[in-house]
Amino acid sequence: MFTTIALATAPLHPAWGWGPGFWIVPAIFWLLIIGLIITLVATRRRRWARAGWGGPWGPHGVGPWASAQAAHNAETVLAERFARGDIDEVEYRARLEVLRSQQPQPPQG
Structure with missing residues (x-):
């Protein structure tokens, strides 16, 4: 060259x-x-x-990783509420299961 x-x-x-x-x-x-x-x-x-x-x-909170970050934040808040005694273990586990089942999957491809 x-x-x-x-x-x-x-x-x-x-x-x-x-x-x-x-x-x-x-x-x-x-x-x-x-x-x-x-x-x-x-x-x-x-x-x-x-x-x-x-x-x-781009703006923060937008993109393929934003949904995972939001789910992590929701789980953290839920864990903090459980630690403070606002909710009991049965309610904590039920809500955690709902959060994890509603988590959007990353696009394939």
């Missing part, structure tokens, strides 16, 4: 009489690479947004 770039820029070398032009081809090459990276990042962000979550840039 570097050989190809070197050969492509050879006619622009100062020895050929093109002094400042030597930097034009590598500059264009790197600008194209940076543009490609920016395009790929923007495309990925749009795909994540269309999928219903913002990925690393």
Whole structure:
């Protein structure tokens, strides 16, 4: 790859009489690479947004892991209520079973 770039820029070398032009081809090459990276990042962000979550840039509490986090928070609150004595063991286990059965499954695919 570097050989190809070197050969492509050879006619622009100062020895050929093109002094400042030597930097034009590598500059264009790197600008194209940076543009490609920016395009790929923007495309990925749009795909994540269309999928219903913002990925690393999206709002908190949205995404495939949000339902698991919400269920964990509900189980924590339930465990705290049980520990304080607000509910007895039978009610705790019944509510825990309901919480775990209603947990949405992550999308397959």
